Amino acid sequence: MPKRPSRPRAALASLVVAAAAMLSPALAAAAEVIVFGGSGKLGAEVVRALGAAGHEVTVFRRQGSDLSRLQGLKYREAIGDATRAADVQAALAARRYDVVVDALAKGRSEPAAFYTTTHRAIVAAAKASGVKQVILHGSVGAGASRAIYPESRWPAMKDVLLAKDTAERELVASGVPYTIIRNAVLRDDAPGVQEKAALTEDQKRFGAVTRTGLGRLTAECTLKPECLGKVFHAIDPQVAVPR
Numbered sequence: 001m002p003k004r005p006s007r008p009r010a011a012l013a014s015l016v017v018a019a020a021a022m023l024s025p026a027l028a029a030a031a032e033v034i035v036f037g038g039s040g041k042l043g044a045e046v047v048r049a050l051g052a053a054g055h056e057v058t059v060f061r062r063q064g065s066d067l068s069r070l071q072g073l074k075y076r077e078a079i080g081d082a083t084r085a086a087d088v089q090a091a092l093a094a095r096r097y098d099v100v101v102d103a104l105a106k107g108r109s110e111p112a113a114f115y116t117t118t119h120r121a122i123v124a125a126a127k128a129s130g131v132k133q134v135i136l137h138g139s140v141g142a143g144a145s146r147a148i149y150p151e152s153r154w155p156a157m158k159d160v161l162l163a164k165d166t167a168e169r170e171l172v173a174s175g176v177p178y179t180i181i182r183n184a185v186l187r188d189d190a191p192g193v194q195e196k197a198a199l200t201e202d203q204k205r206f207g208a209v210t211r212t213g214l215g216r217l218t219a220e221c222t223l224k225p226e227c228l229g230k231v232f233h234a235i236d237p238q239v240a241v242p243r
């Protein structure tokens, strides 16, 4: 007959497990995350922060994407074009993901419809594969935040912001658990300055944020119940807003 562990040894073992979980909460909640736009300026910061938090990260990228921003980071790859629904669907069917992050940005010459086309494909594939959360990096100017968007910038940004607004609405209507994090002005980090980005549910707040700060906030919202079904604005009060 196999020998059962003595009571003190069994108690010690469960204590060790509990202590490990307390010391490493990130690992206890590790998620499988796929990041669309993971090779980009924002996306790479998202990948970095997710990895640091103990999550398993896959970067969805195009054949030939510049991967220099991801150097030294641990990640898997899914190759495809986000404007092709079949590529997006294949990526989400190939592995079981808990969370999908959309940090895509269109190229200069691409039409604004890029945001609706790509996000529609992402949401449909996320729904079909049963992911637990889609995190969309949106823009201030969509939804209720239209009211605080500078009128002088509206004509130039209108098409993009309306496309991003449609993407947000379709995500909310899809029934897929979501988190929308909007930024108004996105900056790289100033050397030597520690970011202090924070999320607010006040859609009337306009401010700037760094990509590092936005990356950290994305990781902190990953599978966090308090972030589900919410629209946030990300703001770092120490980052100046251009006049």
Ligand SMILES: NC(=O)c1ccc[n+]([C@@H]2O[C@H](COP(=O)([O-])OP(=O)(O)OC[C@H]3O[C@@H](n4cnc5c(N)ncnc54)[C@H](OP(=O)(O)O)[C@@H]3O)[C@@H](O)[C@H]2O)c1
Binding pocket: 036, 037, 038, 039, 040, 041, 042, 043, 060, 061, 062, 064, 065, 066, 080, 081, 082, 083, 103, 104, 105, 106, 107, 137, 138, 139, 183, 184, 185, 186, 187
């Ligand atoms: N408010 C502001 O001041 C401001 C400024 C800039 C950006 N933003 C917003 O912030 C977000 C991220 O911007 P960013 O600066 O990180 O942009 P970025 O550096 O240009 O990154 C864009 C990412 O999207 C990927 N991508 C583009 N088309 C794709 C396709 N067809 N299939 C797969 N991947 C594709 C790119 O991949 P490749 O590596 O293959 O190109 C890249 O990884 C966007 O929502 C953008 O609108 C806001």
